[in-house]
Amino acid sequence: MQELLLHCRPGFEGEVAAEMQQRAGELGIAGYPVAKTGEALVRFVCPQPGDAERLIRKLDFRSLIFVRQWALGSWLDVPAEDRISPIITACAAGPLASELWLETADTNDGKAMAALLKKLRAPLQSSLEKTRFLRPKKTDLPRLHLCFESGQRVFVGWSWAENAAPWPMGIPRLRVPKGAPSRSTLKLEEAWHHFIPRDDWDSRLAAGMTAVDLGAAPGGWTWQLVNRLMKVTAIDNGPMAQSLMDSGQVEHIQADGYMYKPKRPVNWMVCDIVDKPARSSALLARWLSRGWCHEAVINFKLPMKRRYEEVIQCMEHVQKALDAAGVEASLACKQLYSDREEVTCHARVKR
Ligand SMILES: C[S@@+](CC[C@H](N)C(=O)[O-])C[C@H]1O[C@@H](n2cnc3c(N)ncnc32)[C@H](O)[C@@H]1O
Known part of the structure; x- marks a missing residue:
């Protein structure tokens, strides 16, 4: 062999x-x-x-x-x-x-x-x-x-x-849950399956936790957070699905995700904004190094040629920012089955 x-x-x-x-x-x-x-x-x-x-x-x-x-x-x-x-x-x-x-x-x-x-x-x-x-x-x-x-x-x-x-x-066998407003809901669910051991779900995806979803509309990722009974701040100029707003767990703020600062640190930041990977990784670095979130899932879109090198550069950029801020965190990236021209990055600050 x-x-x-x-x-x-x-x-x-x-x-x-x-x-x-x-x-x-x-x-x-x-x-x-x-x-x-x-x-x-x-x-x-x-x-x-x-x-x-x-x-x-x-x-x-x-x-x-x-x-x-x-x-x-x-x-x-x-x-x-x-x-x-x-x-x-x-x-x-x-x-x-x-x-x-x-x-x-x-x-x-x-x-x-x-x-x-x-x-x-x-x-x-x-x-x-x-x-x-x-x-x-x-x-x-x-x-x-x-x-x-x-x-x-x-x-x-x-x-x-x-x-x-x-x-x-x-290839995970995941189905779009009934009531989820978009197919991309599967990306966040698959990310959790990949990055979070099943035994940790109850403590790391717990009811009552707080989350910010940047680029949230129409709400596929927010749906997953709401489904885990979290309180979600959804940032997007576009409209959120009414069913999510009716849950009472979502505050929708029409703002630029890059400019938004949470009033107090949140458990989770998730981001599915389509942009250059360098901008997305800078956003992740900012949230982690300023202590705005404890755990994050963010997509890096990869329309360019040298995609492996691009992802490595993004990870190095985030790691450098964390080192400079004295923040210790685990960082990992995966091209999930639900990911197309993109990879999903997960980060978790070590307490
Ligand atoms: C791929 S969609 C997100 C889909 C969402 N994750 C879902 O599961 O339904 C990207 C969203 O990012 C939003 N967006 C793009 N640029 C943004 C920005 N600078 N700030 C906030 N939202 C932005 C778009 O309006 C769009 O709704």
Whole structure:
């Protein structure tokens, strides 16, 4: 097993390649990316035996920005007459697993294989359980990923729950909640799933907390905050959904989000204003370094070419401002499934 397979948003393969090259280099692990634009998958090949496994164990998955999901493994040709036997043989080369995840690239070609995957699922599961490569009760074992590039070629790989995304292909199954005024409500919900451990939700997304939503209209993000029973100040010149105003938990202020200062510090600042990432990161730096919020989620829009470098620059800018202000905070960025040409940044001040 000498390579990692990485899932990403189609069109962001170059960002994953740059990111993996940089991060593997920092760990002193030699490897090279193989990426084609639009394929939504990137291979990261480590020629030295054992290096790919070292990489997936040492590199913190949560610190990766453009990688949605990953697995350690290798490619296998599978003839249409019998795909299952070679997969079972290949499983002998890896660890036992607790779960079987059938995957494809997040592309139209990948989606076209849904029927094949559906047909293969039950016989594969049963053969893997019979041969004892799959032990569904042993939840501490890794997951087995079978990622089909075509009906004849599959990546057989493994990932470990504590250092990978909790969903096949890194795609959460979230539905737009009834009553939410816009689809972008999912961005904030997904950000919370990604950045906040489930056990912390009750203390960090608690009833009675205060939040400011910059660029709030029509209110998809505000809806999420209201749903957690927070008191929200929504800043936008545009109109907010009446249902949110009727909740009694929202104060709508028609003002410029860049000029707004809260009267007293709030628990949460969230911001979905479409602007240059340098402006958004300066806004985040201001809120954190002046102690205006304790935790924040903000989107950095990325219409430019060198998107990985741009995000790193933004993060460095925020970190410098925090250092200058003597504020300690954790900072992380992720391109979520709901994010298009953008990434979501999360920050939390350490008390
Ligand atoms: C992408 S939309 C926000 C969608 C919102 N998060 C939702 O879930 O419904 C961006 C919003 O930012 C607002 N906006 C743009 N520039 C702004 C500024 N300088 N201050 C405040 N709001 C701004 C726009 O009016 C628009 O409603």
